[in-house]
Amino acid sequence: MACACQKNRKQFEVVTEAGKVVFTSTIRSTADNVAKRYPGSTVREKPKPGTATTGR
Numbered sequence: 001m002a003c004a005c006q007k008n009r010k011q012f013e014v015v016t017e018a019g020k021v022v023f024t025s026t027i028r029s030t031a032d033n034v035a036k037r038y039p040g041s042t043v044r045e046k047p048k049p050g051t052a053t054t055g056r
Helices: 028-035
Strands: 012-015 021-025 042-045
Touching: 012 028, 021 028, 028 042
Parallel strands: none
Antiparallel strands: 012 021, 012 042
16 A cells, blocks of 8 residues: 555745746755756745646
């Protein structure tokens, strides 16, 4: 049986100005360091699966 511990873990994405996700990590500081390599990029928390995200 697979471990379910990953489902509750926060993940952080590095997103470029163009909106492309270039890196994903469970550690915020690592994502922040990678974001420094991409001018204008941001770090955001990855939405949980099943979370409704609409543009309205």
